[in-house]
Amino acid sequence: MSNFDFTASPDRAGSDSIKWRRYAGRDVIPMWVADMDFAAPPPVLEALQARIAHGVFGYADPWPSLVEAVQAGIARDHGWHIEPDWLVWLPGVVTGFNVAVRAVGQAGDGVFTATPVYPPFLHAPANFGQRLLTAPLVHDGRRWGWDWPATEAALADGARLFMLCNPHNPVGRVFDRDELTRIAELAEHHDLVICSDEIHCGLVLAPDTPHIPIASLGDAVARRSITLMAPSKTWNIPALYCAFAIIPDAGLRARYKRAMAGIVPHVNVLGLLGAEVAYRDCDPWRQALLATLRSNAARVAEVIDSLPGLATTPVEATYLAWIDCRGLLAARGVPNAAAFFEAAGVGLSDGKDFGLPGFVRLNFGCPQQRLEEALQRIHRAVTATG
Numbered sequence: 001m002s003n004f005d006f007t008a009s010p011d012r013a014g015s016d017s018i019k020w021r022r023y024a025g026r027d028v029i030p031m032w033v034a035d036m037d038f039a040a041p042p043p044v045l046e047a048l049q050a051r052i053a054h055g056v057f058g059y060a061d062p063w064p065s066l067v068e069a070v071q072a073g074i075a076r077d078h079g080w081h082i083e084p085d086w087l088v089w090l091p092g093v094v095t096g097f098n099v100a101v102r103a104v105g106q107a108g109d110g111v112f113t114a115t116p117v118y119p120p121f122l123h124a125p126a127n128f129g130q131r132l133l134t135a136p137l138v139h140d141g142r143r144w145g146w147d148w149p150a151t152e153a154a155l156a157d158g159a160r161l162f163m164l165c166n167p168h169n170p171v172g173r174v175f176d177r178d179e180l181t182r183i184a185e186l187a188e189h190h191d192l193v194i195c196s197d198e199i200h201c202g203l204v205l206a207p208d209t210p211h212i213p214i215a216s217l218g219d220a221v222a223r224r225s226i227t228l229m230a231p232s233k234t235w236n237i238p239a240l241y242c243a244f245a246i247i248p249d250a251g252l253r254a255r256y257k258r259a260m261a262g263i264v265p266h267v268n269v270l271g272l273l274g275a276e277v278a279y280r281d282c283d284p285w286r287q288a289l290l291a292t293l294r295s296n297a298a299r300v301a302e303v304i305d306s307l308p309g310l311a312t313t314p315v316e317a318t319y320l321a322w323i324d325c326r327g328l329l330a331a332r333g334v335p336n337a338a339a340f341f342e343a344a345g346v347g348l349s350d351g352k353d354f355g356l357p358g359f360v361r362l363n364f365g366c367p368q369q370r371l372e373e374a375l376q377r378i379h380r381a382v383t384a385t386g
Contacts, residue, residue, distance in 0.1 A: 036365030073279030202234030242271030
């Protein structure tokens with residue numbers, strides 16, 4: 001029996017939350033941006049309160065027990081043993097993959113990613129005068145996967161960097177060993193660096209789909225990999241702004257650090273502390289959270305798949321459901337699903353921002369009662385006549 005209560009959450013209405021401020025003064029349940037409505041784990045809160053009580057906030061660097069906690073957590077959760085000098089600390093994963101673009105390529109080079117995908121992936125290449133190359137993920141009637149011929153064709157157009165999102169946001173896939181091995185082989189063949197955003201790796205819901213860091217497949221792929229992780233999604237502490245890159249190759253790591261120099265700030269000391277405590281002390285909280293998220297994911301699938309014009313696929317990881325609304329849009333003659341559901345009182349992310357119009361993303365990282373109310377509103381909107 002869990003000692004953690006996920007049936008309620010702090011009141012975020014009127015707070016600094018961008019998720020909730022978007023609909024301030026309106027009867028709209030916000031289920032868009034990817035943070036959860038649950039309070040952070042008690043050990044993290046206690047550690048932060050004690051650090052604040054100390055009263056001095058001078059300059060600080062990451063310390064040995066923090067590095068040891070991250071090493072131990074990654075080994076425990078993913079079976080990957082990393083070295084301390086592989087770590088490069090960052091204020092966020094989005095910063096991390098923008099630095100990767102800057103470090104690896106030059107103006108005019110190609111940066112590949114598969115769509116749909118987390119929107120900052122789509123914008124990062126242009127920030128440095130580079131070209132976005134894409135191939136669509138495809139749905140086989142059961143789950144989303146790779147279009148390998150389209151991927152190889154895109155990579156042949158001058159790609160230097162392969163930007164991978166695994167576990168995937170928004171389709172919820174945990175890519176398996178065969179898929180990751182093929183990506184590694186493509187990177188070897190085309191002499192690419194792989195930048196793998198693995199920020200959701202602690203949120204695997206399906207026990208039969210364990211997360212495999214692509215760099216853990218072997219030395220060859222590790223030498224060409226930049227792996228990005230953070231405690232922010234798993235333990236719901238994104239605004240503490242702490243993340244890290246894991247870069248085994250010394251030469252690539254030096255290039256990466258040069259691309260950061262003078263631009264990327266040091267990580268917030270409270271974020272570093274939160275990371276240490278999360279990785280070291282908060283796995284019981286994570287396990288209890290996962291049980292809640294599995295239940296929520298099942299409920300979303302049950303309701304959505306029962307409604308005409310809507311469809312979704314099982315969420316293997318994340319607290320995000322990717323919902324196909326194209327049948328609904330065609331039947332209703334409305335142009336935009338996110339606007340349709342917002343008018344019904346549920347604020348969702350618009351699929352066009354991820355590169356795939358006609359879909360929405362629903363964040364189910366919230367208490368069950370709130371989720372039920374949102375699903376009821378969706379049900380009423382879809383089944384209404386006239």
